[in-house]
Amino acid sequence: MTGDPVLVTGAAGFIGHATAHRLLARGETVIGIDNINDYYDPSLKEARLATFDGRPGFDFHRLDIAETDAVAKIVAERGVKRIVHLAAQAGVRYSLEKPFAYERSNLAGHLSLLEASRHAEGFAHLVYASSSSVYGDRPMGGAGFSEDERVDKPVSLYAATKAACELMSASYASLFGFPQTGLRFFTVYGPWGRPDMAYFSFSQKIMNGEPIEVYGDGKMARDFTYIDDIVDGIVGALDNPPARGEHRVLNIGDSRPVGLMDMIQSLEAALGRKAEKIMRPMQPGDVTATYADISRLNALTGYHPEVMLEDGLKRFADWFRNYYSIKP
Numbered sequence: 001m002t003g004d005p006v007l008v009t010g011a012a013g014f015i016g017h018a019t020a021h022r023l024l025a026r027g028e029t030v031i032g033i034d035n036i037n038d039y040y041d042p043s044l045k046e047a048r049l050a051t052f053d054g055r056p057g058f059d060f061h062r063l064d065i066a067e068t069d070a071v072a073k074i075v076a077e078r079g080v081k082r083i084v085h086l087a088a089q090a091g092v093r094y095s096l097e098k099p100f101a102y103e104r105s106n107l108a109g110h111l112s113l114l115e116a117s118r119h120a121e122g123f124a125h126l127v128y129a130s131s132s133s134v135y136g137d138r139p140m141g142g143a144g145f146s147e148d149e150r151v152d153k154p155v156s157l158y159a160a161t162k163a164a165c166e167l168m169s170a171s172y173a174s175l176f177g178f179p180q181t182g183l184r185f186f187t188v189y190g191p192w193g194r195p196d197m198a199y200f201s202f203s204q205k206i207m208n209g210e211p212i213e214v215y216g217d218g219k220m221a222r223d224f225t226y227i228d229d230i231v232d233g234i235v236g237a238l239d240n241p242p243a244r245g246e247h248r249v250l251n252i253g254d255s256r257p258v259g260l261m262d263m264i265q266s267l268e269a270a271l272g273r274k275a276e277k278i279m280r281p282m283q284p285g286d287v288t289a290t291y292a293d294i295s296r297l298n299a300l301t302g303y304h305p306e307v308m309l310e311d312g313l314k315r316f317a318d319w320f321r322n323y324y325s326i327k328p
Helices: 014-025 042-050 068-077 099-119 157-176 198-207 227-238 260-271 295-301 309-323
Strands: 002-009 028-034 058-062 082-085 125-131 180-185 212-214 247-252 277-279
Touching (some): 082 099, 099 157, 125 227, 180 227, 247 295
Parallel strands (some): 028 058, 082 125, 125 180, 212 277
């Protein structure tokens, strides 16, 4: 193992699990934190954690990131100088039902990591998860969403908390001088994904012979980005910190938005079954489309997503059948 450990929050989550494995594969020591909440099936999170069994260099702590003293103690005692902060309360629609979960995890939790970083000796770089949802319901137009656009009109509480995290990070970078990078994730998919995401929940219903509900009357589009490509961008950003005292935000997506109906068609092909569709109107908090301009991340790291949606969904479908023991 090389250098100081990297702290990865949300290590039992979809993106955190994949990021921790990539860091371990290149010889890093990784400290994982996750509270394994029940927003979705905790057994999937436990199964992700089980993939670290026997891997040297991984140390896991079951911990709520809003527990400020406990987080600070780990950072200080282990000499953490780099953090990939991916833990958060996810979900746009869920924020309509459980708003205070977002206050604790996304706001208090983010502040907890900022405070721990601020007091860590020789701290080098905090990379954290923002979201494409901060752009609001922006028209597609002819170009991808740019980091220079205003993000002061969120259409969900989830989006508002992510925009607030960016502001908190900007203030801490200015006040206390440690470098920070916020990554605005676009729609991430792939093996070990989140069951609340459309492609995953659709797969469960299709394979169970149940109809799927297609919101926005099928007219929505998303910038679907395969998990391996996302991890390329995360690690690339981690390895290229900004100057001391600088805070930046970068889009991390695929830059090839796909219509919802086209995604469903590709998913049907990957699963080998047709979906029965029930068309529904847009839901509160949803946005019509997402489309990442990834030119800044590309210039910084050479980031260039390679996995097309059809191939990525086939890989997901193979994992899905294996994980749920579904015979072809």
